[in-house]
Amino acid sequence: MGLRWRAPKPPISVVVSVNDVVTCCLCPRMLYVKKVLGLVPPPTxxxxxxxxxxxxxxxxxxxxxxxxxxxxxxxxxxxxxxxxxxxxxxxxxxxxxxxxxxxxxxxxxxxNPPRPPLSFEVPVSSLDLGVVGVVDMVEGGVPVEVKFKVRPHLQDYVQLAWYSIMLEEQTGGVVEHGFLDLVPTRRVKVYMSPRLRELAVELRDRAIEVLYSSTPPRRVERRLCSRCELNLECRLLS
Known part of the structure; x- marks a missing residue:
């Protein structure tokens, strides 16, 4: 086991959710529309x-x-x-x-047999780091996120990184890796490298910036936009 990696505190004393950080990674403007304007699409x-x-x-x-x-x-x-x-x-x-x-x-x-002890939907938080969340599973001390998709995306790695960081804060141990279970095809082992952890912190700070801004982030046209349930609302923003 290596030395624990220490995440820096947020720029201001606030708390954001891991989902906020994940949404910011996917699209900062989506985070603004959902959390600042309160426009949430209906369940699909x-x-x-x-x-x-x-x-x-x-x-x-x-x-x-x-x-x-x-x-x-x-x-x-x-x-x-x-x-x-x-x-x-x-x-x-x-x-x-x-x-x-x-x-x-x-x-x-x-x-991929599970390693006990096994816990489901485990709350994790760190007021010092200003982040809270819920891990899908903790399997033998290792965080596991379950995704119904074929391949992982950057936001999935960031999500797993934050769960690892907060588990370390709560247990005092070192979480060297986590798993992305891409149901039902494969399990991806994700090493908690310093760069991935640093990226997770950068996105936390960016999420805080978006949530406490009086103006929305600039719109960036991507293929993802055409499939977004908030595409119309996003276009109407200045």
């Missing part, structure tokens, strides 16, 4: 789908830990879970679409 079907994936992933992970603690192998746990899923499919308690997703998650967990 993809959001609901993502929430369902998280719940299913948590349940499968919990069942794997229970089985492993009883001395079963990952493949034995997976076989038992698949029998249950097949029974639900035959009895009409589960759609074929949900069955396919659940099967993929079970196979994912069999390839």
């Amino acid at each position: 079907s993809s959001m609901a789908r993502g929430s369902g994936v998280h719940k299913l992933y948590y349940e499968v992970s919990k069942r794997f830990v229970e089985g492993l603690l009883r001395g079963l192998s990952p493949s034995e746990v997976a076989s038992g879970l698949m029998e249950e899923l097949e029974g639900k499919l035959r009895s009409g308690l589960m759609s074929s679409r949900d069955y396919d997703l659940a099967e993929a998650i079970v196979e994912f967990r069999a390839r």
